[in-house]
């Protein structure tokens with residue numbers, strides 16, 4: 001399988017916040033944003049593996065700044081690391097008010113997708129070679145985030161998370 005770069009999966013999505021997307025305070029609802037983020041992440045994952053994918057998990061999302069009715073939402077997604085059948089996708093989200101020409105960061109998150117074969121079973125994905133310093137930093141951190149989410153998802157015993165343990169040992 002051909003090794004891919006994060007640029008190969010780069011996905012940019014733009015939406016406008018309409019009345020039906022907001023809560024009673026006129027802010028974009030978190031669930032609607034997560035829906036758009038899920039689509040952007042799925043497109044990035046499919047660009048990487050050229051196969052159908054499903055969302056396996058979504059890491060903790062904190063909403064740093066609310067996005068107002070009428071503002072534009074920018075979502076950028078790209079694969080940070082590929083494992084065996086799964087891929088981690090990093091998303092960054094900004095809001096933009098064109099009337100005041102103000103662009104602000106809203107949040108960021110990591111999604112994990114698994115590629116499926118025609119029988120709906122997990123299938124191998126191409127490996128990823130990071131290019132820029134930011135991509136290398138995300139690539140290195142992906143191993144720790146993977147072990148943490150597998151422990152929280154009940155898919156890994158804490159004692160088996162050697163890389164994560166080494167990180168904590170190093171910090172103490």
Ligand SMILES: CC(C)(COP(=O)(O)OP(=O)(O)OC[C@H]1O[C@@H](n2cnc3c(N)ncnc32)[C@H](O)[C@@H]1OP(=O)(O)O)[C@@H](O)C(=O)NCCC(=O)NCCS
Nearest residue numbers: 053054055056057083084085086112114122149150153155
């Ligand atoms: C995600 C799913 C395919 C994993 O299937 P599974 O039978 O658990 O398969 P495996 O245990 O072999 O795991 C397959 C991969 O998923 C990863 N995975 C499983 N659970 C995970 C979780 N909670 N978080 C992150 N990754 C997970 C595994 O680490 C493995 O990755 P790897 O091959 O790169 O090491 C399966 O649980 C599923 O279909 N879930 C429903 C998906 C869905 O409906 N999503 C919403 C709509 S798209």
